[in-house]
Amino acid sequence: MTASVRVAAPPLLSARPLTFGIESGAVPGFELSWADAETCARQLEEGTVALALLPTTHYLGLAFDARVVPAIAATVDAPISSTFTEELTLAPLPDDAQGWLRRTGLPFVSLVWVGHADAVDLNRAAGLARSLGLGLSRLRDLARDHMAKHGGSLLDGEAFLAGLSYRLGARELAGLAAFVEQAHAMHGVPRRASIRLFDYAFLPEKPQAVVWPRAAGAAQPSLDSVLADAAAGERLSPDQALRLHEEAPLLDLGYAADQRRQSLHPSNLVTYIIDRNVNYTNLCVTACKFCNFYRPVSKSPKPEGGSDVYLSRDSDGYTLSRARLAQKFYETVSLGGIQILLQGGVNPNLRLSYYEDLFRWIKANFPLALHALSPEEVSFIAKLEGLSIGKVLERLVAAGLDSLPGGGAEILDDEIRRRISPLKCSTDTWLAVMREAHALGLRTTSTMVFGFGENPGHIVRHFERLRALQDQTSGFTAFICWPFQAEGTRLKLSDDTSAHRYLRTFALSRLYLDNIPNLQVSWPTMGPSIGQVALRFGGNDFGSAMIEENVVSQAGAVFSLSAADIERCVTHAGFVPRRRNMRYELLPESGAAGPVRVHSPAAA
């Protein structure tokens, strides 16, 4: 990067995690000056600084069309009590951040990076993200430093910093938009036409070719120092990740990932969800070689005046009836489930209207969140209907879709995809569906299945693609990986799918995916023991007490766990189990509401 960019920030405690990397000199390219919020805003308007960290109120007051840096901010997403909450000004609205949370159910965005349209490009955005990453790993030091300068209670300050959230994703943007609306409606604050993010965020339709920096001839830092930096929140380069993948011993990798998990999730909670995996159809035209679940179809003669009909070539091809679905949904609700993970084969008989009707019917009849349709299904519907992916998603959201599962990613590299699933959506399409979904405010998960004969480069490129998209959208809630379950599939491979490789890959993903908040362990494939061990290799989520699973169980993975089993695994690993929803928001403690113990039929 050439010249430094001048930035200003107010000397607030809540600003410090965002500015730390810049302050400490670890992140080059920024020249930081401190001034109160009023002055920061004026300097930005005058152009003496190109970028400023501003309280939302001051952002609204700006006289020019300022841009907001996506993905990072200081926000309140859970009640915090602290004397520092007065930093969170909601003027001109009368309530405080807690009141806002109660009233709107949306996060309150307290501080945002704001600037002129040309102030931030991809590199600078990465710098700002890194600055925050470094800050997050040193919250205690920041609180101590702040107290030394301004006085106050260290514990209180630390708790305040730990209680804030630093995300600016779809949900937070919705909170910001609501604030703009209300400030306008109640107090006549001039309404901004829209909250404009820096353009780089949505520009690249194709992800830019990743330049993997390599210092020629420079002395290699030691493996330990790379691990220590990664553990402290430094961003790993693809080359560093490759090196860790090849060289780092299992326990060292695990230790670094565990450290990283601790600073991302200092509360010591491990979450899980109760949901049901409903596979509405097993008819599929994608014919992936690694899949035991699908049944192929053949076209039957077109009925008079009707559209094409595809029939299963096997006797056990199915599409679930409403009655069967209703039964499954009732069971789910009665067992304490709060969500349906609805995925199926790519069935050409099912049009967009089928899904719209289905979603409306589900939403009208069952109190269940809909975590439905992986990118492959969405892109297929778009093709079938001749609509854009965005349009399909919009209509599905209008019908009740809540979030997208991250399935079908396998390895996000077309070299591998062509070999194992030539008919499945490409890497770019998978990422494009996720990008569109995030832009619509949907949160999604992300996955990786390894063990297809890919090399470490493919794995790291997969990570890099997810991380780059997440930098732009902040829409991924979680990452889940597991080794390919080969038993009985058409893919004859002798790749390493052992527990050792799983734990290493999982730990590396915690270090590399520094911007994806949650890492889910895969006990359905690895078993409860290794699932539990993975909680010490970077995991902070135990996935789901699944009431049903039909895909990996067809390929040799035969584990089942009840909620009680999950809580026991989590507790024995030294963590506190808590139920969550798809957005990783905590539900009230077990026992406070709803049925407490759930047993999956297999375990009962």
Next chain:
Amino acid sequence: MRLSDIEEKLRAGVPLDFHDGVALFHYPDILEVGRLANQVREKLHGQRTYFNRNLHINATNVCVASCRFCSFARLKPGDPGAYTMSLEQAWQRLRDRMTVGKPVTEIHIVNGLHDGLPFSYYTDLLAGLKRIHPQVHLKAFTAVEIFFFHQHYGMSVADVLGQLCAAGLDSLPGGGAEIFAERVRRKVCPDKCDAAEWMDVHRTAHRMGLRSNCTMLYGHIETVEERVLHLLQLRDLQSETGGFQTFIPLAFHPDGNALQKLPAPTGIEDLRTFAVARLVLHNIPHVKAYWVMLGLKTAQTAQWFGADDLDGTVQEERIYHMAGADTPQGLALSELVHLIEQAGRLPVERDTLYNVVAEGEALLPKRPFRRPLPVVREAET
């Protein structure tokens, strides 16, 4: 508790004490404990992980004892599921095994305590096996069985061992130790010999020049303190005789026995037990992960938590499978070698006394064809 104190002791070669052991069981960071155990393991054995090719024979499951953790024992002959092999049947197991692949180097024999068989059944069993395969090492009869022979046939322990040795016995397996604490034994295995008697059998065997293994059954009703005391008792006997080769932690399996209300130990508990055992038992050379009980995934991981031995290509194993172990009953040699290599360790085939039988290229003369993709870094393309 500071782990650095323990680290200091390990560095100085000071044996860990009771409080250290308990503290290690309670230390929250399992990776730190694992790291220490791994250091000891690598100091003793480098990257090597041992295995052997053996045959398990459980000649009878008729048993006068009714241990509450056992799904194998049947009280009386003729009970549903009870069996006793004829000598011919037992020998045939070995003959069958001799015709496929390389012959086994060891036969592992553990039985129920059958009160209706003559002592000659056991000596004939051993002698017959040796006739079929003279080079094979016979690792047979736990201390509990030896003590039962002593009581049932009215011979001294030394006599029992002497006659069995004459028939071909080479060493003793480590089973039946369970947990030495009297409180626990009264509750879970009241009919078994007590700790002193178990120790005495091994002491006698060691003095006669036999080597043996030792075990601990954990994860049922025992406390952490009782586990540590158990380990220390084994260590004391070892410093007296030096006859133990290998310690094998055995996880309690709940299905199908009288303790099935108890949950099985979790993965972290398994790994921690390996690590603590490796650290406390400084004078016992090997720690073995018995994958039939742990599962392949946990056993593989245990190689980084203190274990340096994976129990061999077991052909058929009855005791744990009756208690619901869902691991495959037999494992091909190549699978085991890969399991070790995939964990970044060097597989070494050993005999019972840890002499190297084969390593490196000699292990698997014909490797399955597998072409890894070249590593492509984008900066280079």
